[in-house]
Amino acid sequence: MLSFKKGAEHEVHRQLNRHSDIPLYQQIEQIIKEKILQGEWPAGTKIPSQRKLASIFQVNRSTVTAALDELTAQGFLEGNRGGGTKVANQTWSQLTAGPPLDWTSYVRSGIHRPNSMTVQEINRQEFTEGIIRLGTGELAPELLPYQQMEEILRRAPSDRLMLGYEEAKGSRYTREVLAEHLGRKGVRVSADSILIVSGALQALQLISIGLLKRRAVVLAEKPSYLYSLHVFQSMDMRLCGLPMDGGGLDPSVIPAVKKRHGADLLYTIPSFHNPTGKLMSENRKRELIQMSKRLSLPVIEDDAYGDLRLDGPPSSPLKAMDREGSILYVSTLSKTVSPGLRIGWVAGPEPVIERLADIKMQTDYGSSSLSQWVAAKWLSSGLYDENLSWIKGELRRRRDEALRCLETYCRGIARWEKPSGGFYIWVTFLKPLSLSALFEQALQKNILINPGTLYDKEAKYSIRLSYSYASLPELRYGILTIAELAGKLM
Amino acid sequence: MLSFKKGAEHEVHRQLNRHSDIPLYQQIEQIIKEKILQGEWPAGTKIPSQRKLASIFQVNRSTVTAALDELTAQGFLEGNRGGGTKVANQTWSQLTAGPPLDWTSYVRSGIHRPNSMTVQEINRQEFTEGIIRLGTGELAPELLPYQQMEEILRRAPSDRLMLGYEEAKGSRYTREVLAEHLGRKGVRVSADSILIVSGALQALQLISIGLLKRRAVVLAEKPSYLYSLHVFQSMDMRLCGLPMDGGGLDPSVIPAVKKRHGADLLYTIPSFHNPTGKLMSENRKRELIQMSKRLSLPVIEDDAYGDLRLDGPPSSPLKAMDREGSILYVSTLSKTVSPGLRIGWVAGPEPVIERLADIKMQTDYGSSSLSQWVAAKWLSSGLYDENLSWIKGELRRRRDEALRCLETYCRGIARWEKPSGGFYIWVTFLKPLSLSALFEQALQKNILINPGTLYDKEAKYSIRLSYSYASLPELRYGILTIAELAGKLM
Ligand SMILES: Cc1ncc(COP(=O)(O)O)c(C=O)c1O
Numbered sequence: 001m002l003s004f005k006k007g008a009e010h011e012v013h014r015q016l017n018r019h020s021d022i023p024l025y026q027q028i029e030q031i032i033k034e035k036i037l038q039g040e041w042p043a044g045t046k047i048p049s050q051r052k053l054a055s056i057f058q059v060n061r062s063t064v065t066a067a068l069d070e071l072t073a074q075g076f077l078e079g080n081r082g083g084g085t086k087v088a089n090q091t092w093s094q095l096t097a098g099p100p101l102d103w104t105s106y107v108r109s110g111i112h113r114p115n116s117m118t119v120q121e122i123n124r125q126e127f128t129e130g131i132i133r134l135g136t137g138e139l140a141p142e143l144l145p146y147q148q149m150e151e152i153l154r155r156a157p158s159d160r161l162m163l164g165y166e167e168a169k170g171s172r173y174t175r176e177v178l179a180e181h182l183g184r185k186g187v188r189v190s191a192d193s194i195l196i197v198s199g200a201l202q203a204l205q206l207i208s209i210g211l212l213k214r215r216a217v218v219l220a221e222k223p224s225y226l227y228s229l230h231v232f233q234s235m236d237m238r239l240c241g242l243p244m245d246g247g248g249l250d251p252s253v254i255p256a257v258k259k260r261h262g263a264d265l266l267y268t269i270p271s272f273h274n275p276t277g278k279l280m281s282e283n284r285k286r287e288l289i290q291m292s293k294r295l296s297l298p299v300i301e302d303d304a305y306g307d308l309r310l311d312g313p314p315s316s317p318l319k320a321m322d323r324e325g326s327i328l329y330v331s332t333l334s335k336t337v338s339p340g341l342r343i344g345w346v347a348g349p350e351p352v353i354e355r356l357a358d359i360k361m362q363t364d365y366g367s368s369s370l371s372q373w374v375a376a377k378w379l380s381s382g383l384y385d386e387n388l389s390w391i392k393g394e395l396r397r398r399r400d401e402a403l404r405c406l407e408t409y410c411r412g413i414a415r416w417e418k419p420s421g422g423f424y425i426w427v428t429f430l431k432p433l434s435l436s437a438l439f440e441q442a443l444q445k446n447i448l449i450n451p452g453t454l455y456d457k458e459a460k461y462s463i464r465l466s467y468s469y470a471s472l473p474e475l476r477y478g479i480l481t482i483a484e485l486a487g488k489l490m
Numbered sequence: 491m492l493s494f495k496k497g498a499e500h501e502v503h504r505q506l507n508r509h510s511d512i513p514l515y516q517q518i519e520q521i522i523k524e525k526i527l528q529g530e531w532p533a534g535t536k537i538p539s540q541r542k543l544a545s546i547f548q549v550n551r552s553t554v555t556a557a558l559d560e561l562t563a564q565g566f567l568e569g570n571r572g573g574g575t576k577v578a579n580q581t582w583s584q585l586t587a588g589p590p591l592d593w594t595s596y597v598r599s600g601i602h603r604p605n606s607m608t609v610q611e612i613n614r615q616e617f618t619e620g621i622i623r624l625g626t627g628e629l630a631p632e633l634l635p636y637q638q639m640e641e642i643l644r645r646a647p648s649d650r651l652m653l654g655y656e657e658a659k660g661s662r663y664t665r666e667v668l669a670e671h672l673g674r675k676g677v678r679v680s681a682d683s684i685l686i687v688s689g690a691l692q693a694l695q696l697i698s699i700g701l702l703k704r705r706a707v708v709l710a711e712k713p714s715y716l717y718s719l720h721v722f723q724s725m726d727m728r729l730c731g732l733p734m735d736g737g738g739l740d741p742s743v744i745p746a747v748k749k750r751h752g753a754d755l756l757y758t759i760p761s762f763h764n765p766t767g768k769l770m771s772e773n774r775k776r777e778l779i780q781m782s783k784r785l786s787l788p789v790i791e792d793d794a795y796g797d798l799r800l801d802g803p804p805s806s807p808l809k810a811m812d813r814e815g816s817i818l819y820v821s822t823l824s825k826t827v828s829p830g831l832r833i834g835w836v837a838g839p840e841p842v843i844e845r846l847a848d849i850k851m852q853t854d855y856g857s858s859s860l861s862q863w864v865a866a867k868w869l870s871s872g873l874y875d876e877n878l879s880w881i882k883g884e885l886r887r888r889r890d891e892a893l894r895c896l897e898t899y900c901r902g903i904a905r906w907e908k909p910s911g912g913f914y915i916w917v918t919f920l921k922p923l924s925l926s927a928l929f930e931q932a933l934q935k936n937i938l939i940n941p942g943t944l945y946d947k948e949a950k951y952s953i954r955l956s957y958s959y960a961s962l963p964e965l966r967y968g969i970l971t972i973a974e975l976a977g978k979l980m
């Protein structure tokens with residue numbers, strides 16, 4: 001996932017022609033000039049560093065320097081105070097009156113917050129060739145069901161596709177399939193009470209603009225995936241963390257928290273929590289439902305990983321215990337089939353679903369009907385279950401290897417718990433160390449980790465280890481290296 | 491498009507078993523009881539009217555009455571002051587302490603505005619069997635390329651699908667195809683300056699939360715599609731209308747408008763404007779570009795219909811004249827291929843595209859990769875152009891028939907202009923009449939029209955006629971009937 005780069009440093013993807021008569025520096029000059037003349041790099045845009053350009057174009061730094069000097073002489077570029085180079089204000093296009101259009105101020109003044117610098121850096125690095133991704137919360141490419149998907153698509157003609165705009169809640173056919181799917185987990189809802197969304201993240205986005213006032217207070221586990229996002233914060237809502245223990249979040253603290261900070265909504269990931277991997281105990285689930293009732297506190301249950309129980313019987317969602325409609329249930333195909341499909345769903349009280357559906361219509365007129373159709377095929381054909389049990393087997397092997405490596409390399413310097421499902425192991429170092437140094441040094445060794453601080457500002461000595469993406473050898477090498485680096489830093 | 495129904499009246503989709511020993515009224519009782527016990531209809535939910543329930547279940551009203559009486563006696567339902575029936579507060583589930591969770595207040599207090607009642611009514615009626623849709627802005631089902639789509643999917647295996655999360659800006663392959671597609675229209679941008687979105691509407695949504703402050707002022711043609719949405723208004727931005735004439739919007743008024751109301755952004759649909767069908771003249775385009783430069787006013791060009799020129803040579807986008815990057819170009823496959831794909835794009839200055847990409851990632855982690863892949867296939871294979879020329883032929887026939895009918899039935903009572911492309915004819919009645927009466931009376935005759943007031947509060951005597959959806963006989967019958975009704979109402 002590539003992301004917005006603050007300070008607007010940009011990438012150039014263009015091949016040089018090494019067999020051409022035109023010198024390389026002139027080719028580079030030409031490419032950059034085009035970007036400027038076409039308005040892709042407006043006045044004030046900071047261009048990539050010389051080092052970066054040299055690496056992009058695979059040339060010597062002196063070649064880049066020659067190109068930039070030329071462009072500067074022609075008035076296209078100018079040095080800026082920070083020592084970088086930016087697009088000059090006085091290009092030919094600005095000769096006609098008026099100050100240059102200041103896009104930068106637009107980019108800066110938008111309501112929605114940019115991703116944190118760390119998240120941006122991680123998103124960028126994920127696309128680096130050869131990097132070992134120990135933090136990535138997605139299935140490895142080899143766990144994605146390319147073959148089955150091709151099979152489904154190849155059989156397309158036998159069914160009528162859906163190419164028009166869909167109903168607001170999503171294709172009725174897909175919702176009916178989802179209602180059955182949920183029924184098998186004990187979640188009894190009809191198709192009318194289901195909204196199809198473009199992934200679970202969009203559900204959170206819709207909830208933030210659809211159900212809450214500005215300044216509303218959202219409770220969530222601490223740490224939580226929610227802290228790595230800005231969905232609620234961008235709408236001026238406040239997050240408030242709830243402590244967790246072995247059984248997950250402890251509902252008994254909620255009344256005091258509510259009294260002190262207020263509480264308009266509770267967000268929880270009861271099954272295979274992101275980032276701690278914890279599973280909420282059955283007792284705790286019952287207590288949480290009771291508490292939600294007692295305090296009239298609506299709960300969002302994020303069940304993204306719920307189907308990924310690796311040991312023991314499937315875990316049942318909170319929502320299966322909900323008889324009053326106080327739980328809005330959210331889930332997705334991203335962690336079990338394919339994130340690229342962008343299919344998730346929300347189930348809950350019908351008036352709430354209809355409100356969210358109305359906003360969804362106003363936001364993007366519904367999710368891809370192709371994806372909805374494919375999702376229905378997956379869930380109704382038995383393919384989902386078949387694929388799930390295969391994926392679980394693969395995840396189990398990876399988790400066990402990760403645990404073995406932790407045991408071998410990290411005993412005495414960190415603690416962790418064995419997760420019974422999902423993607424994550426939350427590793428906490430036993431002595432203080434600089435996470436940012438660890439992050440940087442690991443990166444130098446081509447290893448990408450997710451610092452705990454993404455999920456809880458105070459988790460300064462923890463990392464989220466993911467076993468869903470890296471291969472077994474990568475897990476071994478990665479964990480060993482992290483252990484060595486951390487040992488030195490502590 | 492079905493939408494949220496204010497006052498929370500809900501639909502029930504469930505078949506009764508007419509061969510069962512259980513009387514129909516008891517079956518209905520059971521279905522409603524389940525909805526309540528499962529929390530789908532929480533306390534306070536207004537249930538559908540008896541008339542509506544009778545029609546849904548295809549039974550006599552007395553059968554419905556018997557079911558509701560039974561449920562009321564059991565304490566599940568109670569009458570409300572308005573004469574309707576709602577779910578009672580004291581169902582067994584509420585016996586445990588605490589006031590019932592008041593979802594309604596959540597539904598009401600969200601930041602994003604609900605769709606207008608008229609839009610909601612239209613969205614609902616569009617799914618009525620046998621309705622003639624004279625206002626609908628989408629291609630008729632028979633104009634959607636089902637066969638070609640199946641063909642594309644059937645060949646899926648020959649290419650590698652993309653099932654993982656994509657880069658923030660969208661699949662590079664698809665963006666490269668788009669860059670070429672845009673190049674053929676004279677829009678010169680590289681793949682780096684393109685963001686793939688889930689339809690043009692999402693682009694507007696991202697711009698609203700990504701580039702503008704609260705209270706920002708957005709200029710737009712008056713009337714405009716933009717007024718039928720709440721994208722900007724929900725974020726506390728203000729719309730300000732610009733007058734149009736035969737050549738489209740007149741840029742010379744902008745300085746005065748800016749002085750008076752401010753101006754942070756201009757939104758325009760230069761080609762085959764929604765709802766008026768107008769095409770901006772070449773002179774006006776040049777003037778607008780100049781004005782944008784002079785006032786440092788960024789422009790969003792919505793080119794949803796740009797490829798649908800029905801007479802004369804293709805119209806070229808504003809963006810093709812933009813050398814300073816002051817235009818953000820937005821377009822979509824919805825009006826030329828399939829709205830269900832939910833694929834649109836934004837092209838513009840790279841720092842702006844990256845900002846929007848970052849927010850897109852935070853909103854839904856990118857668009858369906860399946861849809862992106864299919865979009866690339868369409869645009870790169872020649873299929874797009876082939877299909878487009880067929881669709882244009884069909885639209886031309888429909889437009890010409892609509893114009894003939896207007897000429898025959900509406901001469902003397904209304905005026906309109908012949909659109910040279912797109913989907914719409916803007917019909918203005920020559921004497922005052924009640925649009926809401928026209929809407930209602932047309933609906934009684936099974937004809938759905940889009941009142942002008944959706945696009946401009948002051949367009950009280952206009953309607954947006956669409957020739958993209960209705961068949962030729964429907965156009966004839968529909969326009970004749972509207973003419974008769976309007977004649978009586980004027
Ligand atoms: C707990 C949780 N919820 C939601 C999501 C978002 O998933 P989706 O791809 O369905 O938007 C993630 C993905 O990381 C997640 O970990």
Ligand SMILES: Cc1ncc(COP(=O)(O)O)c(C=O)c1O
Pocket residue numbers: 364365627688689690691692715759764792794821822823824829833834
């Ligand atoms: C001018 C204009 N822009 C954007 C849209 C939204 O289209 P999409 O389906 O690409 O979101 C429409 C659809 O009616 C439209 O008329």
